[in-house]
Amino acid sequence: MRALVLGGTGQTGTLVARGLGERGVAVRTASRSAQAGDHAVFDWERGETHEAALRDVEAVFLVAPATAGDPAQVMVPFIERAVSMGVRSFVLLSSSAIEEGTPGMGAVHAALRARAPGWTVLRPSWFMQNFFQPRHHLAQGLARNGQMLTATGQGRVGLIDVADIAAVAVETLLAPVNQAPVLTGPEALSYDEVAAILSEVTGRRLEHRAVSVDEARASMMSAGIPEAYASLLAGMEASIARGSEDRTTDSVLRITGRRPRSFREVASRITKTRDAGLAQSGHQGE
Structure with a gap:
């Protein structure tokens, strides 16, 4: 094949x-x-x-x-x-x-x-890796001033690890299910909760600031996102605030046979890998 x-x-x-x-x-x-x-x-x-x-x-x-x-x-x-x-x-x-x-x-x-x-x-659902990708506006805000601005309010999201998405893709390429499974992690988190976990894992004080849809769109545009796409993303964040993504599913477990990774687990792994890489680079540069 x-x-x-x-x-x-x-x-x-x-x-x-x-x-x-x-x-x-x-x-x-x-x-x-x-x-x-x-x-x-x-x-x-x-x-x-x-x-x-x-x-x-x-x-x-x-x-x-x-x-x-x-x-x-x-x-x-x-x-x-x-x-x-x-x-x-x-x-x-x-x-x-x-x-x-x-x-x-x-x-x-x-x-x-x-x-x-x-x-x-x-x-x-939304990717856990968004908080770590240097080109993503949320990661940029966290790196710049320790804040991420969103219009999600107290809405929760079943954030998912990209590796879990890929694992489902592999299984379903080999054995199609003729369905459209919604993929989430094991828990739905607010962005306040995400910031708290990131603070614990990284040792930095990181915050989520809830803003209006207009403020969220403006923040995205200042990060280089085109206006039309920023409007779309800000609208999706407003939908999260209304509860559209406050759910978890068993799709990853059902299709792959293993439970999806938690945000804390993924954040810890990425942070440790990044810190190890920085330490090695510093050592090699001495």
Whole structure:
């Protein structure tokens, strides 16, 4: 079996490719730049790159193009081509906030149900790694002044580890469930609780400041997020404040056979790894 992992150099795709390889699956990664190994140069907007990426492939991990206004316009034709070339299993990385049939990714979800022989749409909650990625506006705020500003209020989120998402992706690429499981961690946390855990784990005083939707949007824009996307994210934060993400599911356990990792566990692991790397760099530089 050969699987194509789109976004194969991203944080989720890298873990999916590694997990498939550990299960004895031949993996072809794909991205816009050339890489070593079985790798396809792939561009959603350039249909001529699609056939080579799909050749001799039986399963595809789908990640939406980052720049497309409507991902369905390029993803649905790709899915149709993939089916015609013999792909039997698809896994789409979507979001817990996106319902089937809604514009964009919801339309891709509907197309998979209608056209794919075997399919799974992963609907993860918000990523735990957002608080640690240097380019993410929340991580930037924490690094700059020890604060993260959101419009989430006291709303809770079932934050999930990217590694748990990847583990579900691997299992469902091998055995499609023809469902759209919502993926969460083991507990729903408010951003105040997230800040408290991060403070304990890092030894720094870190805070969450609840602000209005307008203030949250302005903060995101000051971090370089385009206005339209900042408006979307701020609106999603307001939805969290109203309780839209205050839930946990058993999907990770049911599909992978192991419990999802807690935020404290993931934060401790990332912090220890980062501190060890900094210590090693300091030692090597002496």
